[in-house]
Amino acid sequence: MTLTVHPVRHTPHADEWVRVVEALGGVVTGRDGDRVDLTLGHGRVAVVRASEPGAELGFEAPDLLAVTAECERNGLATVSADGRLEVTGPDGLRVHVDEHPPAAPPPGADPALSTLPLWYSPDVAGAAGVLDRLGLAVRIASHSGDWVDFVAPGGGFVAAHAADRPSVQLSFEYDGDVRPLAARLTAHGLAASVVDENYGLTVRLPDPDGTGNIWVNEVQTDLHGYRRADTREGRADRR
Numbered sequence: 001m002t003l004t005v006h007p008v009r010h011t012p013h014a015d016e017w018v019r020v021v022e023a024l025g026g027v028v029t030g031r032d033g034d035r036v037d038l039t040l041g042h043g044r045v046a047v048v049r050a051s052e053p054g055a056e057l058g059f060e061a062p063d064l065l066a067v068t069a070e071c072e073r074n075g076l077a078t079v080s081a082d083g084r085l086e087v088t089g090p091d092g093l094r095v096h097v098d099e100h101p102p103a104a105p106p107p108g109a110d111p112a113l114s115t116l117p118l119w120y121s122p123d124v125a126g127a128a129g130v131l132d133r134l135g136l137a138v139r140i141a142s143h144s145g146d147w148v149d150f151v152a153p154g155g156g157f158v159a160a161h162a163a164d165r166p167s168v169q170l171s172f173e174y175d176g177d178v179r180p181l182a183a184r185l186t187a188h189g190l191a192a193s194v195v196d197e198n199y200g201l202t203v204r205l206p207d208p209d210g211t212g213n214i215w216v217n218e219v220q221t222d223l224h225g226y227r228r229a230d231t232r233e234g235r236a237d238r239r
Helices: 014-024 064-073 124-133 178-187
Strands: 008-011 027-032 035-039 044-049 054-061 078-081 084-088 094-099 113-115 118-121 137-142 147-151 157-162 167-169 172-174 193-197 200-206 213-218 226-230 235-238
Touching: 008 014, 014 027, 014 035, 014 044, 014 178, 054 064, 054 167, 064 078, 064 084, 064 094, 118 124, 124 137, 124 147, 124 157, 178 193, 178 200, 178 213
Parallel strands: 008 044, 054 094, 118 157, 172 213
Antiparallel strands: 008 054, 027 035, 035 044, 078 084, 084 094, 113 172, 118 167, 137 147, 137 226, 147 157, 193 200, 200 213, 226 235
């Protein structure tokens, strides 16, 4: 299944959210009423005007029938309606897949920027199992079992992260030094700061909805406490 990561951000501050994603390096590639779709170097993001903030974990694929058939083979129960397929995780979180033809990133999209939504869950193994059966490949997992992230064949990343209750957070990853990215965000009038986390640098900037920060992580290179999957040979590099 050639899925592309395509999370949806619902927000009463849609214009501000679009401005943030554009400043990060996304390009608007579709508008439909209250919905704006943006394409990144890897993956896509939808911003939808709504009265309350929230996020959905979503994907897109060129052929929903093929995705449905593969889900059935992999034991995933699906619900289809209005051109959308839904899978419910063991924690109750709904993951959707929309049909969309494949498209290359448009001119102007920053090739270093990827979408990296977080699936917070009290059942990380269960969430990871859904992502695996949807055809995503494990990239990095923690030895503690509280984090595992995946790469989608059509572009973008998604991570399952331990939490008390299921929810989705829209975040991003940057393949390169995030300090010039932070300077670019500041030049766009956004309050970006760089924080040194244990696994590398990350940019934080205020969520336009006032619900915390948007995170943009550097590609993780420090694997202390983690292992990187060797997707070529189907085994993990345990450091």
